[in-house]
Structure formats: C-alpha cells, structure tokens
Amino acid sequence: MDLKTTPITLAEVADTAGVGESTVSRVLRNHGSFSEKTRARVMAAVDKLGYVPNKIAGALASTGTPLVAIIVPSLSNIVFADVLSGVTRPLELRQRQAVFAVTEYDLAREEALVAAVLAWRPAAVMLIGLEHTEGTRKLLRASGCRVLELLDIDGEPLDIAVGFSHRSAGRATAAYLVERGYTRIAYVGHDMDRDTRSAKRFEGFVDQLNQAGLALKDLQIRNAPSSVSVGKEGLASILGRSPDIQAVYFSNDDVALGGYFHCLAKGISVPDQLAIIGFNALDICRHTPQPIASILTRRVEIGKLAAELLLEEAPAQTVDVGFLLVPGETV
Secondary structure, three states: OOOOOOOOHHHHHHHHHHOHHHHHHHHHHHOOOOOOOHHHHHEEEEEEEOOOOOOOHHOOOOOOOEEEEEEEOOOHHHHHHHHHHHHHHHHHHOOOEEEEEEEOHHHHHHHHHHHHHHHOOEEEEEEEEEOOOOHHHHHHHHHOOOEEEEEOOOOOOEEEEOOOOOOHHHHHHHHHHOOOOOEEEEEOOOOOOOOOHHHHHHHHHHHHHHHHHOOOOOEEEEEOOOHHHHHHHHHHHHHHHOOOOOEEEEOOOHHHHHHHHHHHHHHOOOOOOEEOOOHHHHHHHOOOOOOOOEEOOOOOHHHHHHHHHHHHHHHOEEEEEEEEEEEOOOO
C-alpha cells in the first residue's frame, strides 16, 4: 500500500461526499443545519478516506484550542505520573486534550518547550514548581492563556498555584525527629540546583533544627537525579565519616529506599541504630519490611484540583492542599 505523503483535505472529503466544504465543516463541528442523510454521507467519506480534522487550524480561526499543555520534569518519577493521572481525567470529561513535554529538570529546556507549545495556542499551560527562567515568565505573561503551577506554593505564582509548602514539609520533618529525641542528624540528597523544591525542603529542615538549638551534623549531596543508588551510596559515605549519626533525612523516598537497603545489607538495625525518614510516601516505601517514615503528598489530588480550577475558569489564586507526616516504622 502506498503511503500518502500529504494529509487528506477537507476539499477531498467534500468531493467524495458530493457536498460543499462548508457543509463538511458544519457536520464535523456538529454545528449549523444539515440533514441526517447529509451527515451520513459526510461521515462515510471521512471513514473511507481516513480523514482527521485539523482541530488546531479550526480553533485558531475561532477562540483557541482545547489543548492543555502539561510540562513536567520527568516521566520516570512516579510523583509526576501521579499528578498527570489526576489532571487528565477531568480534562477528558470536558473534551480537553492534554499534551505532555518533559524538561529533565532543565529550566532552559523548559523555556524552549513553553515556546514550542504556545505556538499551538493552548487553552492553558501547566508547569511543575514556581521557578522558571525570566524568558519563560515573559512568554507565559504574553500568551493570553491560563497558567497553573503545581506541587509548590513557596513563591509568587503567575496565575494559579496548587500544591503545598516544601519549606514547611522540611520543618515538619525536622520537628518530628527532634521530638523523637534525635540530636545527631544528617542529610542525604540529590541535585538541589535542578530540583529547587528539594532545596526548599532542605532549607526548612535546617532552619527548624537551628531553631531547636541543633546543627546538621553531616550531609551528602550528589549532583544527580534522585535514585536508589544516590541514597545507598550517600548513606555509606555519611556513616564512613560520621558513624555516630542517629538519624538521616533523605531528600525523597527514592533516596530513602537506597539508605534503607544499605542498612539491610550492612546489618544496621533501623531505627535502633539509625532512623530513616524520606519524602513523598511512595507506595513501595509503605511495603518495605519496615514502612519508611515519610511525608505524604497529595499528588493525584493536586492534579485533579488544578484541572477543575482550569475548567471552572477560576480566578488567580494559591491553593494549599497541605501534606501529612506518616510515621512508618523507621524512626
């Protein structure tokens, strides 16, 4: 079978159906007057030719597209998959089409992606976090579309922000460890330059320790994305330098899981010899032999609420969905 090198046009559908192009347009948009017989002829032609309507072109000729662009740092991290899960269902119910792009935690790449998706005149752009290049902010301010920033409220949003305070999550984690009697506390984390939300948690954590009259005893930060290996290798380094550490705060649950695996491999009793706490309360960390203490973030709810605010044409606002400390059995 020969592959057609140019798309089927509206004119070809009209010619096959034996009607005018305006009639085909009315049938496909289900708008205006036409008979059931005419509709059947047009749809038969569409089916025969394999025609796909150019909804972008049609929308540009009217008031905009049904597209909602969602730009996330990663698709390998379940956190963002959860957010997307929450976003997509409400959009689908209202005939909105989500399109995705991935930044790999690169703000310059985010700017390029924002410029690319804005060329399609989306109804909205959803981003993760509040930190962007000035170029990205300029593009979004001039776009005329809604902007929703998710998973963070520590800063000034462009339009709608739905999330929680990472600084407060860090403070709550430190307060919990102090309350449990730990004084020699360390931190193991991933790249904070790219993951600015983890940097905010770290700042809040250290600030709360200082308010309690304590100082962070050691830290190991690897300039790499979060992973199990970052936690496993990071904890090994910490304990090699500071064997008297009592508790370790990990930048997220991926990293905490690596720390927990290191303890299992080395026969370190958790929490008797070392306490472990992470962030995000991932499902896998709730099903380790000892559920890992963490902060539960409402990721699906955040995505769903953001989509609903968009569909309701809500005014600019910041929505704090909060978080929940999950004690687990590792502290």
